[in-house]
Structure formats: C-alpha cells, structure tokens
Amino acid sequence: MIRRDGGQCTARFSDGTRCPEPGTDVDHIVPVSLGGTDDLEGLQLLCSWHHQRKSSSEGGRAAALTRKSVHRPREPHPALDD
Numbered sequence: 191m192i193r194r195d196g197g198q199c200t201a202r203f204s205d206g207t208r209c210p211e212p213g214t215d216v217d218h219i220v221p222v223s224l225g226g227t228d229d230l231e232g233l234q235l236l237c238s239w240h241h242q243r244k245s246s247s248e249g250g251r252a253a254a255l256t257r258k259s260v261h262r263p264r265e266p267h268p269a270l271d272d
Contacts, residue, residue: 191216191230201240211237221248 192213199209213235220226236244 195235199237200234215241
C-alpha cells in the first residue's frame with residue numbers, strides 16, 4: 191500500500207490537488223463497522239492531519255446514528271389556558 195500510494199497522503203483538497211504530506215497513517219476508506227474491509231483495496235494512506243479529521247467526522251456520524259430522539263408532547267403555555 192505504501193508503494194501503491196507513493197508514500198504520500200492520498201487525501202485531496204477542495205481544488206482537487208493531492209496533499210503533499212507523507213502518508214503516515216493507514217486508514218479504512220469505509221469503516222469496518224459500516225461494511226468496510228481490511229483488504230488492501232479498502233485501505234489508504236493518509237497524513238496524521240487528514241486521518242484525524244476523517245476519523246472525527248466518522249465518529250460524529252456514528253454518534254448521530256445511535257442518538258435517540260426524544261419527542262415530548264408540548265404543554266400549552268399557562269397564559270393561553272382559558
């Protein structure tokens with residue numbers, strides 16, 4: 191994988207250019223918990239900055255999926271009671 195990715199971070203900036211930093215972290219392209227794989231095709235090389243950003247983003251999405259929404263019936267405002 192290091193040879194495949196040229197030892198460079200595979201992340202792309204918004205303008206399409208590739209990050210010039212060395213790839214130091216192995217990252218699952220799709221997290222295993224969401225159906226990703228440990229095969230080489232499912233892994234990529236990222237710099238630590240991009241890896242941290244991606245992992246934080248995935249953690250927030252995972253938390254949102256497990257968060258339970260609580261809907262409480264609205265009580266009328268006391269001033270509006272007849």
